[in-house]
Amino acid sequence: MDPDAVAKAFVEHYYSTFDANRAGLANLYQEGSMLTFEGQKIQGSQSIVAKLTSLPFQQCKHNITTVDCQPSGSGGMLVFVSGNLQLAGEQHALKFSQVFFLLAQPSTADLMCYLYVAFCYQMFHLMPTPQGSFYVLNDIFRLNYA
Amino acid sequence: MDPDAVAKAFVEHYYSTFDANRAGLANLYQEGSMLTFEGQKIQGSQSIVAKLTSLPFQQCKHNITTVDCQPSGSGGMLVFVSGNLQLAGEQHALKFSQVFFLLAQPSTADLMCYLYVAFCYQMFHLMPTPQGSFYVLNDIFRLNYA
Numbered sequence: 001m002d003p004d005a006v007a008k009a010f011v012e013h014y015y016s017t018f019d020a021n022r023a024g025l026a027n028l029y030q031e032g033s034m035l036t037f038e039g040q041k042i043q044g045s046q047s048i049v050a051k052l053t054s055l056p057f058q059q060c061k062h063n064i065t066t067v068d069c070q071p072s073g074s075g076g077m078l079v080f081v082s083g084n085l086q087l088a089g090e091q092h093a094l095k096f097s098q099v100f101f102l103l104a105q106p107s108t109a110d111l112m113c114y115l116y117v118a119f120c121y122q123m124f125h126l127m128p129t130p131q132g133s134f135y136v137l138n139d140i141f142r143l144n145y146a
Numbered sequence: 147m148d149p150d151a152v153a154k155a156f157v158e159h160y161y162s163t164f165d166a167n168r169a170g171l172a173n174l175y176q177e178g179s180m181l182t183f184e185g186q187k188i189q190g191s192q193s194i195v196a197k198l199t200s201l202p203f204q205q206c207k208h209n210i211t212t213v214d215c216q217p218s219g220s221g222g223m224l225v226f227v228s229g230n231l232q233l234a235g236e237q238h239a240l241k242f243s244q245v246f247f248l249l250a251q252p253s254t255a256d257l258m259c260y261l262y263v264a265f266c267y268q269m270f271h272l273m274p275t276p277q278g279s280f281y282v283l284n285d286i287f288r289l290n291y292a
Contacts, residue, residue, distance in 0.1 A: 034216045034217075036214045036216060036226075039212070039214065041216075066185070066288060068182045068185065068286045068288070070180045070182060070187075070247075070284045070286065071180075072219065072222075072247050072283060072284050073218065073219040073220030073221075073222045073247065073249060073283060074219030074220045074222075075219075076218075076219045076220075078224075078245065078247055078284045078286065080182075080243075080245050080286040080288070082243065082288055082290065095290060097226075097228065097243040097288070097290065099224065099226050099245045099286075101216075101218050101219065101224055101247070103219060137218060137219060138216045138218050138224050140214045140216065140224065140226040140245075142212060142214070142226070142228055142243070144228065144241060144243065144290045
């Protein structure tokens with residue numbers, strides 16, 4: 001696994017989903033996930049998405065300036081993003097920084113593998129599926145005021 | 147343990163040490179520690195401190211604007227800082243964001259406890275010592291350009 005490639009793919013997926021369909025971000029969080037948004041602490045996928053979908057703007061576009069990542073504890077990955085947030089109808093973009101701590105979630109392939117091991121003596125045939133993905137354990141967002 | 151109190155104490159200690167005696171930061175990193183400084187990746191306490199002490203300015207003062215923290219994987223803690231970096235002789239401060247992933251290192255009290263268990267049949271008397279501290283596993287620094 002190339003951490004930089006994973007981070008880049010995650011960042012592209014996260015912000016394109018945010019800009020097109022914020023409710024779709026629910027799949028990236030779990031019940032133990034935490035978001036600190038401009039100092040406000042929110043926990044759990046449902047509450048996090050409720051917060052993100054209730055922000056006081058509808059259309060927006062994130063333009064990413066930097067993405068840094070490092071492997072971290074528990075096999076997780078730290079991803080640090082800076083960029084500009086352009087709101088529809090606003091002349092000036094807002095600068096922001098955001099940090100994510102990502103953890104791998106077992107892939108369907110992993111689960112299939114467990115099933116295969118459990119039932120292998122019966123020679124079940126199980127189709128391999130795409131590789132595992134990550135979920136967001138920690139998410140901290142801040143606007144960078146001039 | 148109150149994560150906000152730990153984060154606040156860490157941030158005060160880190161930046162006051164940085165501003166007064168950068169070489170003293172060596173105690174906060176270990177061999178597995180990683181720093182990404184403006185995109186440059188550096189690993190290990192010695193290399194990290196060599197980088198920090200070779201930055202092209204001598205005197206500086208960090209003024210902290212925001213500190214956010216969340217408990218994270220492996221019992222670690224994510225700390226996200228934004229602020230201004232004032233360099234001696236410069237009129238304008240530089241805005242920066244920095245993220246740390248902190249892990250607890252065993253305290254002297256923990257080590258004493260291990261020793262006590264090892265030697266308890268001889269009834270050694272061992273003095274308890276202050277609580278454990280944290281070290282920096284991950285550190286990512288970025289200037290926020292206007």
